[in-house]
Amino acid sequence: MAQFSRVSGSVGLITLQNPPVNALSAAVRQGIVDTVNKALQEPEVKSVVICGQNKVFCGGADIKSFRGVMTGPPLIPMIHAIEASTKPVVAAIEGIALGGGLELALACHYRISHTKARLGLPEVTLGLLPAAAGSQRLPRLIGITAALDLITTGRHVTAAEALQLGIVDHVTDQNTVDVALKFASSVAGKPLDARRISLYPCPPSDDTDALFEEAMQRVRRSARGAIAPVACVQAVRAAATLPYAQGLEREKELMATLFTSGQARALQYSFFAQRAVGRWSMPSGAQWDTVEPLPVQKTAVIGLGTMGRGIVVALTQAGFSVVAVETHEKQLTQAKQAIEEMLIRGAKRRGVTPEHDTITYSHSMEPVANVDLVIEAVFEDMVLKEKVFQQLSAVCKPGTLLCTNTSGLDIDHLASKTPNPELVVGMHFFAPAHVMKLLEVVYGRQSSPRAVATAMQLGKKMGKVSVAVGNCLGFVGNRMLKPYMNQAFFLLEEGASPELVDQALEEFGFIMGPFRMSDLSGIDVGWRIRKEEGLAVPDQRTGQIPRMQKGCRYSPVGDLICEQGRFGQKTGQGWYRYDKPGGRVARPDPWMQTFLNQYRATHGLVPRRIDPKEVLERCLYALINEGFQTLEEGIAAAPEDIDVIYVFGYSWPQHRGGPMFYADMVGLEKIMDRLEHYHQAHPDVPSLQPCNLLRKLVAIGSPPIHKWSQVMKTLRSQL
Numbered sequence: 001m002a003q004f005s006r007v008s009g010s011v012g013l014i015t016l017q018n019p020p021v022n023a024l025s026a027a028v029r030q031g032i033v034d035t036v037n038k039a040l041q042e043p044e045v046k047s048v049v050i051c052g053q054n055k056v057f058c059g060g061a062d063i064k065s066f067r068g069v070m071t072g073p074p075l076i077p078m079i080h081a082i083e084a085s086t087k088p089v090v091a092a093i094e095g096i097a098l099g100g101g102l103e104l105a106l107a108c109h110y111r112i113s114h115t116k117a118r119l120g121l122p123e124v125t126l127g128l129l130p131a132a133a134g135s136q137r138l139p140r141l142i143g144i145t146a147a148l149d150l151i152t153t154g155r156h157v158t159a160a161e162a163l164q165l166g167i168v169d170h171v172t173d174q175n176t177v178d179v180a181l182k183f184a185s186s187v188a189g190k191p192l193d194a195r196r197i198s199l200y201p202c203p204p205s206d207d208t209d210a211l212f213e214e215a216m217q218r219v220r221r222s223a224r225g226a227i228a229p230v231a232c233v234q235a236v237r238a239a240a241t242l243p244y245a246q247g248l249e250r251e252k253e254l255m256a257t258l259f260t261s262g263q264a265r266a267l268q269y270s271f272f273a274q275r276a277v278g279r280w281s282m283p284s285g286a287q288w289d290t291v292e293p294l295p296v297q298k299t300a301v302i303g304l305g306t307m308g309r310g311i312v313v314a315l316t317q318a319g320f321s322v323v324a325v326e327t328h329e330k331q332l333t334q335a336k337q338a339i340e341e342m343l344i345r346g347a348k349r350r351g352v353t354p355e356h357d358t359i360t361y362s363h364s365m366e367p368v369a370n371v372d373l374v375i376e377a378v379f380e381d382m383v384l385k386e387k388v389f390q391q392l393s394a395v396c397k398p399g400t401l402l403c404t405n406t407s408g409l410d411i412d413h414l415a416s417k418t419p420n421p422e423l424v425v426g427m428h429f430f431a432p433a434h435v436m437k438l439l440e441v442v443y444g445r446q447s448s449p450r451a452v453a454t455a456m457q458l459g460k461k462m463g464k465v466s467v468a469v470g471n472c473l474g475f476v477g478n479r480m481l482k483p484y485m486n487q488a489f490f491l492l493e494e495g496a497s498p499e500l501v502d503q504a505l506e507e508f509g510f511i512m513g514p515f516r517m518s519d520l521s522g523i524d525v526g527w528r529i530r531k532e533e534g535l536a537v538p539d540q541r542t543g544q545i546p547r548m549q550k551g552c553r554y555s556p557v558g559d560l561i562c563e564q565g566r567f568g569q570k571t572g573q574g575w576y577r578y579d580k581p582g583g584r585v586a587r588p589d590p591w592m593q594t595f596l597n598q599y600r601a602t603h604g605l606v607p608r609r610i611d612p613k614e615v616l617e618r619c620l621y622a623l624i625n626e627g628f629q630t631l632e633e634g635i636a637a638a639p640e641d642i643d644v645i646y647v648f649g650y651s652w653p654q655h656r657g658g659p660m661f662y663a664d665m666v667g668l669e670k671i672m673d674r675l676e677h678y679h680q681a682h683p684d685v686p687s688l689q690p691c692n693l694l695r696k697l698v699a700i701g702s703p704p705i706h707k708w709s710q711v712m713k714t715l716r717s718q719l
């Protein structure tokens, strides 16, 4: 909807009304068409201002409507009608002008923005391009290079940057609508041709071909198979090389392909999934909108290794005071310096002053006594963590929330060591903790809903995408990774090389395949865990690590690599070789080929040719099957939770939505059939056996992903 009023006798004020972001729904577009016509027809109206209700200009097209039949007036004729208006039209931009919202503003003859507004064309993040003439108008207004940057990244700019780039004409910290009304009145009757962007030539550049070639290479490198950034470059190229009308045709053509693509569907699903995870629930029925978080101002972090340092930085940047505790004096000094440097770099990047005076460094627990929330981030060792939790229980004031940063240890066990287990939750940060967006908030059997609500809110304030999950070995993310990694190891045994497995998964869209990733994070990390689990231990009789453990196939290849001191990048050798310890460039290692040949010969394994399709099916379907298992058990509450975890924590390509969305796209029946096929070939690998929920979903006709929750409820109630 859009409301029309006349202000000071001669200025027509059009207010978009569609909370919360005044998205351009069919009704809003119809409202704009009607009110613009009214303004043009009323002789008393000499100029027009367009603004948004509740100090929000416009968040763009209504993304929810993309999956249905599009109704209402189309955007492009509306935009052209505004630009062609004989009366000056001024956009009063408050809050946001994004996507179609900015395209609407670009149709206006003048743009006035509040200092705090953010502007951008984020369509690429939804698998689209700015197809309401944005790809043709922005380059004409601000030049090719700046337009390419904004359109291919979708980044939002501040009002100050928008002014510098020439997107807006004026920035104010006053009431923007009042300023715009006054300005509109002052330009009534002035000629408008010089204000119509479609009439501008695209500013020439020195070497257009080279510029676009370079831009295309850049987006292809970072897009990991995403098609929208490539289409964005093509659309801007049309703006640079074709007359406006032909450029628009090209924009339309490119958009038509994107709009119906699986990638656009995946990215739009991901947009809503990120918001859905905030509406968390626990098996007890407690949920986000019925529980009040505890107030948190003062926090503490115990242990200032890599994770602890990142957490201190994230908390400080979010405005919390932090007591940073490290018992080793030398480590404390080093941590202090590292944290200060990270804060300075972060502040520089964000254009603010660094916030260090809110951190108190301490080598003892005493200053923790009056904090509201503690995050323990000591080494991943249960005995050590138990000790810290006992100390915290003795020191902290009553009601302090105790969080443990762990990637998989048992929250219930740790909680049982404290007098108030209801105040214990897990917080699984991802390294580097001040950069990575994901946070798994893990509730134990006794964690109170208020404790979970508080941790979720803290995560949100730290700018994280927080997902509440149940307690089990590895929680959701690492638990699903285990069958994926196992398949990667088995494939090596059967004839694949680390390069072949990595390449298949990198072509799928992962930033790194499992072996390059394992070299980066340290192969010894998994080795230590497997030893603790009693897996990577040689049989006393044969001296070899058994290839069957607890009745299941087990591959010791990772353990044997570690026994050679090959821990990955840090030792200069792992699945690959590096030019030096700490080197980053992975090169195939002939040693590995020889090692694998010998290993296969020792165990009577006859290598066979493995194709990338098998790599993808075995690694991904095993991971997906585990995802269904976590849903069945209620460890993950919804498929969106898993997908957000994988996209933000495990580099699953966002244009493929996440593992569960991908399963829906591939077809559940196919996933089940292929799992059964591989399970038949490898009956000693139980993670290849389709789980109950997957079977049940297939049995009822493979309903689409948004209907799985209902099936899960029924299934759980039957258990």
Ligand SMILES: CCCCCC/C=C/CC(=O)SCCNC(=O)CCNC(=O)[C@H](O)C(C)(C)COP(=O)(O)OP(=O)(O)OC[C@H]1O[C@@H](n2cnc3c(N)ncnc32)[C@H](O)[C@@H]1OP(=O)(O)O
Pocket (backbone or CB within 6 Å): 020, 021, 023, 059, 060, 061, 062, 063, 064, 075, 096, 098, 099, 100, 101, 122, 123, 126, 128, 130, 131, 132, 255, 256, 259, 272, 275, 276
């Ligand atoms: C061939 C066919 C041609 C079709 C032409 C199609 C043209 C497309 C051009 C476009 O405009 S695409 C859309 C471009 N806009 C965006 O990408 C903006 C997306 N939104 C955001 O980035 C953020 O929501 C925000 C606007 C920056 C606000 O962030 P904030 O953190 O303050 O709030 P949220 O929790 O994110 O959002 C609140 C609420 O609003 C919903 N929402 C936001 N934007 C839209 C939108 N454009 N359409 C529909 N709904 C939107 C969001 O889902 C939240 O809803 P909830 O129910 O409360 O979770």
